Amino acid sequence: xxxxxxxxxxxxxPILYPAVMLVVFFVIPFGIMLAVSFFQREPGGFYTxxxxxxxxxxxxxxxxxxxxxxxxFISALCAAICVAVGFPFTYFITRMRRKAQVVWxxxxxxxxxxxxxxxxxxxxxxxxxxxGISNLxxxxxxxxxxxxxxxxxxxxxxxxxxxxxxxxxxxxYPPLSRLDPHLPEAAQTLGASPVTTFFTxxxxxxxxxxxxxxxxxxAFTLGTYLIPQILGRPQHWTLSVLITDEAVYHSNLPLAxxxxxxxxxxxxxxxxxxxxxxxxxxxxxx
Amino acid sequence: xxxxxxxxxxxxxGSVVAVQNVDLRIPHGRFVCFLGPSGCGKxxxxxxxxxxxxxxxxxxxxxxxxITDQPAHQRNFGMVFQSLALFPHLSVGDNIAYSLRIRxxxxxxxxxxxxxxxxxxxxxxxxxxxxSQLSGGQRQRVAIARALAIEPRLFLLDEPLSALDAKLxxxxxxxMRMLQQRLGVTTILVTHDQREAMTMSDLIVVMGTDNQVxxxxxxxxxxxxxxxxxxxxxxxxxxLLKGICSGSRQVTISGKTLRIEALPExxxxxxxxxxxxxxxxxxxxxxxxxxxxxxxxxxxxxRDVGSSVEIYLDCSGFQIISQSTPxxxxxxxxxxxxxxxxxxxxxxxxxx
Amino acid sequence: MNRALRQLxxxxxxxxxxxxIVVVGGVSLNEKKSLYFPPQGFSLxxxxxxxxxxxxxxxxxxxxxxxxxxxxxxxxxALPLAYFLWRxxxxxxxxxxxxxxxxxxxxxxxxxxxxxxxxxxxGLYGQMVATIxxxxxxFVTLPLVTISLGFESIDREIVEAAETMGxxxxxxxxxxVFPMVRSYMVSGYAFCFVLSLNEYIVAYMVSGFTVETLPxxxxxALRYGYxxxxxxxxVFFVLLAALIFGLIGRFxxxxxxxxxxxxESRNN
Numbered sequence: 063x064x065x066x067x068x069x070x071x072x073x074x075x076p077i078l079y080p081a082v083m084l085v086v087f088f089v090i091p092f093g094i095m096l097a098v099s100f101f102q103r104e105p106g107g108f109y110t111x112x113x114x115x116x117x118x119x120x121x122x123x124x125x126x127x128x129x130x131x132x133x134x135f136i137s138a139l140c141a142a143i144c145v146a147v148g149f150p151f152t153y154f155i156t157r158m159r160r161k162a163q164v165v166w167x168x169x170x171x172x173x174x175x176x177x178x179x180x181x182x183x184x185x186x187x188x189x190x191x192x193x194g195i196s197n198l199x200x201x202x203x204x205x206x207x208x209x210x211x212x213x214x215x216x217x218x219x220x221x222x223x224x225x226x227x228x229x230x231x232x233x234x235y236p237p238l239s240r241l242d243p244h245l246p247e248a249a250q251t252l253g254a255s256p257v258t259t260f261f262t263x264x265x266x267x268x269x270x271x272x273x274x275x276x277x278x279x280x281a282f283t284l285g286t287y288l289i290p291q292i293l294g295r296p297q298h299w300t301l302s303v304l305i306t307d308e309a310v311y312h313s314n315l316p317l318a319x320x321x322x323x324x325x326x327x328x329x330x331x332x333x334x335x336x337x338x339x340x341x342x343x344x345x346x347x348x
Numbered sequence: 349x350x351x352x353x354x355x356x357x358x359x360x361x362g363s364v365v366a367v368q369n370v371d372l373r374i375p376h377g378r379f380v381c382f383l384g385p386s387g388c389g390k391x392x393x394x395x396x397x398x399x400x401x402x403x404x405x406x407x408x409x410x411x412x413x414x415i416t417d418q419p420a421h422q423r424n425f426g427m428v429f430q431s432l433a434l435f436p437h438l439s440v441g442d443n444i445a446y447s448l449r450i451r452x453x454x455x456x457x458x459x460x461x462x463x464x465x466x467x468x469x470x471x472x473x474x475x476x477x478x479x480s481q482l483s484g485g486q487r488q489r490v491a492i493a494r495a496l497a498i499e500p501r502l503f504l505l506d507e508p509l510s511a512l513d514a515k516l517x518x519x520x521x522x523x524m525r526m527l528q529q530r531l532g533v534t535t536i537l538v539t540h541d542q543r544e545a546m547t548m549s550d551l552i553v554v555m556g557t558d559n560q561v562x563x564x565x566x567x568x569x570x571x572x573x574x575x576x577x578x579x580x581x582x583x584x585x586x587x588l589l590k591g592i593c594s595g596s597r598q599v600t601i602s603g604k605t606l607r608i609e610a611l612p613e614x615x616x617x618x619x620x621x622x623x624x625x626x627x628x629x630x631x632x633x634x635x636x637x638x639x640x641x642x643x644x645x646x647x648x649x650x651r652d653v654g655s656s657v658e659i660y661l662d663c664s665g666f667q668i669i670s671q672s673t674p675x676x677x678x679x680x681x682x683x684x685x686x687x688x689x690x691x692x693x694x695x696x697x698x699x700x
Numbered sequence: 701m702n703r704a705l706r707q708l709x710x711x712x713x714x715x716x717x718x719x720x721i722v723v724v725g726g727v728s729l730n731e732k733k734s735l736y737f738p739p740q741g742f743s744l745x746x747x748x749x750x751x752x753x754x755x756x757x758x759x760x761x762x763x764x765x766x767x768x769x770x771x772x773x774x775x776x777x778a779l780p781l782a783y784f785l786w787r788x789x790x791x792x793x794x795x796x797x798x799x800x801x802x803x804x805x806x807x808x809x810x811x812x813x814x815x816x817x818x819x820x821x822x823g824l825y826g827q828m829v830a831t832i833x834x835x836x837x838x839f840v841t842l843p844l845v846t847i848s849l850g851f852e853s854i855d856r857e858i859v860e861a862a863e864t865m866g867x868x869x870x871x872x873x874x875x876x877v878f879p880m881v882r883s884y885m886v887s888g889y890a891f892c893f894v895l896s897l898n899e900y901i902v903a904y905m906v907s908g909f910t911v912e913t914l915p916x917x918x919x920x921a922l923r924y925g926y927x928x929x930x931x932x933x934x935v936f937f938v939l940l941a942a943l944i945f946g947l948i949g950r951f952x953x954x955x956x957x958x959x960x961x962x963x964e965s966r967n968n
Contacts, residue, residue, distance in 0.1 A: 076780035077796070083777050084799050087837045091818035095810075098817050151713055154706055156960070164949040167958060172941040173717055175891075177898030177915045180934045183922055184720035187727060187931070195719070224720065236959025244433035247400050250420040251427040252447035253498065256702060259421075262446075267437045285807025287901050292922065302809040306901070309813055322813045329806055 092326075099319035126304070126321070133284060133300040140222040141280040145272060148230035149238075153264060155231070156239040167235075174228035182292035185221045186212045218294035226283050233278055237271040281332045284325075301325055351375045352397070352502065352534065357406035359392055366392040369560050370406070372553060374536065379528050381545035382538045384555035385582070390538045391430075391506055393555070397536065398504055399423045410501065425502040426495030426533075430510060432487050434479050434494070440466075441475030444494045451498070465493040468527070485516050492524070496531070503528070505537040509544065521547050542583050546571070554579050571626075576700040580624040587630065587668050589623040598640075599623055599697065602664035607640040608695045615699060622698045627671035629694030632659050632678045637687040643668065644687045647680050661688050721938055728931035746932040756929060759917040763897050766831050766913060771843075771892035773836035775885060778843035783877070786851040787869075797844075804841030811838055812905035819906055826910040834906050835896045842895070843888030846957065850884030851877075853956070883952045890948060894941050 155166050188194050189212035196208040211217055245267060249259040265272070287302040299307075305325065309318035357370040367389040374380050382390035395401045397408065399420030408416045415423060435443050442449075444465055445458040453461070466472050469489035474482075482490065488508060495503060508524075509517045525548045528535045539545055545552050546567045553564045556578045563575040574580035577588055591601035593615050598605050601623060608623070615621060636644040645663030652658075657677045661668045668688045672678070680686045731741025750756050781800055785793050803811055815834045819825040854877065862876050900915040908916050914933065921930050948954055 074784075077784040080777045080781040080784075080800070081796070084837070084840070087818070087833055088799070088803055088814075091814040094817045094821055095814045147713065150709070154710060160955060163960075164954050167954050168942060168945045168949045169714075169717065171891075171945045172938060175894040175898055175941045175945075176934075176937060177900055177918070179900050179915045179918045179922070180898070180937060181720070183918065183930055184724045184934060188720045188723045194723070224716070227717070232958060239955065239960035242431055242433055244429040244431050245435065247420070248427065248429055248433035248435075249446070250400070251398055251423075251425060251504075252494070253421050253424070253450040254446075255419075255421050258450065263435060267435060269437060281805070281807075285809060287809055288919070302807060305809050305813065306905075309816065309905070315817065318813060319817065322810045326806060326810050329810070 095319050096323055098316055099323045101316045101319075129299065129301055129304050132298070133302075136218065136222065136290075136298075136300065137280050137283040140219060140226055140283045141276050143219075143223050144226045144230040144279050145234075145276050148227060148234060148275075149265075149272060150260075152231045152234040152238050153260075156235065156241070157243075170228040170231050173224075174232065178225060178286065178288040179292075181225055182221055182289050185217060185224065185293055189214075189217050189220070213293050213295050213298075215294070215298060218290055218298050221289040221293040222283050222286055225286065225289060226279050229282055230275060230279050233275050234271065237268055241267065277332055277335060281329055284329065351411070353407075353409040354393075354397070355407045355409070357393070357396060357408070358404045359389075359396060359401060360404045365559050367396070367403075367559050372561065372564065374534065375551075376534050377532050378550040379525065379535045379537070379548060380551045380553060381549040382536060382553050382555060383542055383545040383582075384540065385557060386540055388555040388557055389559040390540075390553075390555050394504055394506055394536060394538050397502070398425055398427050423502075424498060424500055425504055426498070426500035427504040428491045428495050428506065428508045430507045432491045432508075434487060434491060436479055438479075439475065440471075440477045440479065440482070440490050443479065443490060444475075444497055446494065447498045461497060465497060468496070469493045470523075484512055485520065488512065488520060492527070496533070500533065503533045503535040505535070507538055507540070509539075510541075517544075524548065546583075554582065556582075573696060574624060574698065577622050577624065577698050578700075580622075580696070580698060585627055585669065587623075587625045587627065587666075589625070589666050589668075591621060591623060593617055593619045593621050593697070599695075601643070602666065604643055604664060605640065606643070606690060606695065607692045608697055609692045611697055612699060615697060619699065622700075623690075624696040624698055625668075625690050625694050627658065627669045629691060630668065630670040631672065631676075631689045632661060632670045632680060632686050633689060634678060634680050634684060634686050636685055637689075639689075641690050641692060642687045643690065644685065647682050647684045647686050650680070650682055659686075661686060663688060721934070724931045724934045727928055728935050730928055730931075746928045747936075750929050750932045750936065753929075756917065756933075759912045759914045762828070762911055763914040766828065766835060766903070766911075767893045767896040770832045770835035770839065770896050771889050773832065774840045774892050775843050775889050777836065777840050778847055778888065779885065782844055782847040782851055783873075785848070786854075797848075800844045801841050803838050808838075808899075808901050812902045815902060816905045826907045828907065828911045830906050831903050831911055831913075834902050835899065838899070838902050839892045839895055842891045843885065846884045846888040846891070847881060849957070849959065850881040854880050884957060887948050887952065887954075887957045890944050894944060897940075898937065 155163055158166070189196075189210065191208050191210040194208065194210070194212075196205060196211065199205040200208050241264070245263050246256075246259045249263045250256070254262060284300070285302055286300065287306060290298055290300045290303050301321070302325075305318050305321045308314045308321065352372075352374040354370050354372040354374075357367060359365075359367040370393060382393060384390045392401065396403050399415070399418060399422075403416065406416075407414055435446065438446070441459075441462045444462050445453075448458045448461060462475055463472075466474055469492055471486060471489055471493075474486070474490075479487065479490070491508070505524075509520050512520060521544060524537075537545075537548065549567060551564060552567055552570055554562045554570065556562045563570055563579045565573075570579060570583055574583060574586070580586040580588060589601045591599050593611065594600040594605060595617055596611065597609070598607050599621055600606075606623070632647075638644070643661075643663040643666075645661045645668070647659060648662045648667065649660040650657065651660070652674075655674075657672050657674060659670045659672070659678070659680065661670065670688060678686070728746055729742055729744070731743040731745070751760075778800070781796065785797060815830070815838075816825070819827075819830045819834075824830045859872055859876060862872050867875060898915060899913075900919060903911070903913045904916050904919075912920075914937075918930055918933060921927060945954075948957070
């Protein structure tokens with residue numbers, strides 16, 4: 063029964079509804095957005111149907127360039143931090159007993175489900191002058207008086223890492239939990255200390271998973287919209303913020319659409335890269 | 349050379365007992381099998397020796413040095429895991445050279461050793477291949493080569509052949525035995541397959557569902573003189589008949605007296621015993637015969653499997669299985685009356 | 701030594717994850733309308749306000765309705781899709797799966813803009829149904845991935861056994877497939893629900909000015925004036941998520957739902 067070739071039209075019924083839904087409500091919207099990106103902005107309203115690449119030309123401004131570079135930089139930084147901390151963390155989790163794993167997974171998934179608004183709010187509070195941890199440092203004698211660290215570049219980084227960390231763990235969880243537990247043991251019987259084992263065998267055999275995760279987290283953080291707005295100063299605003307800004311506050315839907323299309327091409331390129339890396343899992347001789 | 353000593357070894361995981369009361373001496377240079385049903389603790393015992401687990405109680409000594417607290421990566425033992433645990437991201441050569449790399453051997457020394465080992469396991473020239481390109485049997489050999497790279501003091505194997513098909517398994521059994529004899533390395537192999545243990549080992553350690561060692565001896569010793577009913581039943585097939593000791597040279601089974609040659613030490617007249625007799629030692633004659641080694645009964649079933657004939661006899665409450673070759677097959681059919689002859693020399697009296 | 705280091709590392713991560721929540725929790729219990737930690741004066745005012753003021757109740761209601769319905773819709777799209785892809789081998793299987801994955805893989809901003817332009821064109825911009833459908837599509841990836849995982853875990857031989865015992869494909873679905881996939885459906889729905897409750901940008905772009913969901917309300921409140929009710933909302937959300945996933949963890953096999961293999965028994 064499994065993996066037959068579907069015979070006849072009737073059999074295709076279950077696929078009809080999902081396909082229609084996805085085409086109508088996903089493919090078409092993107093088609094429209096692509097079209098709009100070529101339109102002209104009409105002051106005070108939406109847009110006039112036209113065809114011009116002005117919007118794309120506008121992308122090559124200094125502002126856009128600077129924001130793009132900053133977005134890439136901050137996303138890469140967060141991805142690196144999240145994976146560097148997340149990998150050993152997930153590794154430890156997968157070695158725990160089932161019950162302990164469940165507890166940690168519930169914690170992580172609960173944090174993951176938190177709205178970016180809430181996370182931003184919580185961190186702005188945590189780093190604020192009146193209620194934040196600087197008070198703790200003052201109390202411990204490490205600082206003289208409480209300061210506010212939000213908004214700021216570190217607040218932004220902290221907030222983004224906080225959002226991305228559970229996602230990192232959940233992406234690393236399947237490959238790490240499927241790692242043959244005998245591999246590290248074999249390394250030990252061959253003379254590798256626990257630390258050497260971790261670096262040569264655990265990291266080694268999961269190389270492609272790590273790279274894929276880095277890229278996925280990078281793409282994920284690239285899309286954050288709220289954290290930069292709340293925890294970052296205007297110079298820290300990322301591409302997503304810019305796009306929404308254009309769309310809503312400057313009512314320049316065509317330009318926003320153009321930026322969004324460009325952004326989409328970059329994101330899809332990254333996802334494609336991930337799949338490619340995932341495919342070429344050939345081991346290399348050292 | 350003293351060998352490996354396990355003294356009063358116990359291992360618990362929480363409230364679950366994995367291994368208890370183990371006192372063993374493994375002589376140097378021998379091929380030893382830990383044999384038993386699943387759950388008996390044999391793999392745990394192996395892992396304790398390897399240093400992958402710590403005993404809850406007891407000491408482990410190698411050549412008189414106490415290694416109980418020594419971590420696994422310092423013990424210099426070679427181990428082959430059931431899943432083989434080959435490093436998927438390294439080539440065949442790099443897998444084998446792994447332990448040499450750890451010990452900072454230089455590239456040419458590593459290369460030489462890798463080639464040497466590949467010759468030994470009959471995979472010459474495979475150094476550059478990827479693990480994924482190998483068949484099951486080939487991976488097996490790479491795992492062996494890898495474990496032997498540093499000329500370990502002990503060679504440990506955890507059910508290494510269980511994933512192979514029957515023919516390959518038999519070939520590998522012989523190969524491994526010859527390899528071990530050539531290298532002279534003390535080897536411990538864990539298996540649940542008693543035929544495998546009988547084929548390959550100098551000594552067998554039989555463990556039971558009570559997580560203890562029941563017997564240690566050569567394959568022939570264990571076969572001929574099982575220490576208890578568990579061993580008698582686990583190794584080969586055995587007829588186990590419950591009865592009472594009724595004298596210094598006889599036992600009574602279901603009212604019939606049988607002569608036996610020897611009694612174990614603590615058995616006196618009146619003690620409950622179990623008589624163990626191998627099917628191939630029992631002969632069957634047609635009709636009812638009386639005698640000090642005869643048990644009359646009725647033929648329940650005859651099984652002719654080509655190379656041997658098995659006759660199932662119902663004798664006063666027991667079912668006795670007799671095995672003979674086609675040449676010496678008795679002329680009986682299902683339903684006939686017949687008598688089983690149990691020669692005293694083949695009867696082993698067991699107390700447990 | 702190694703063990704202690706590992707415990708320390710885990711503790712630090714836990715502190716990192718928990719401290720914002722703890723601070724927010726403290727603030728939510730503050731008596732006065734200021735943001736101080738540790739709280740000065742203890743009061744549950746803000747929680748009361750959260751659940752009695754219509755300014756908050758309406759967004760809560762909106763969010764709940766949207767979450768419930770959109771998750772159901774997402775599930776209704778994901779299930780037949782996953783089933784079809786598992787059952788039949790078609791050359792366009794991968795393409796269809798990618799289509800199902802795509803909404804979630806793209807940066808939310810992009811999806812939001814896409815929906816915005818679409819609904820504006822269609823004329824349903826600002827309606828709740830637009831938000832519901834948008835969320836359904838946006839989140840369809842989640843149940844699709846979890847349910848596919850569930851289908852993958854069905855041993856082919858079990859299906860074949862059922863067939864040899866006389867079950868046709870409908871019966872197989874009803875008696876074998878559905879029960880085995882059910883827990884993945886539930887977790888997919890729960891994920892969807894919680895994420896929809898928390899989702900900001902799509903809801904905002906599509907009908908943010910007319911249909912105010914809870915995250916939108918919070919964001920507005922953040923811009924235009926602090927109130928500790930926001931802290932109460934945060935705590936509410938965290939507890940709700942923890943409750944839902946805790947239930948799944950308690951009654952289901954959460955590690956397996958997240959991609960681990962079935963637990964192996966310690967042998968020998």
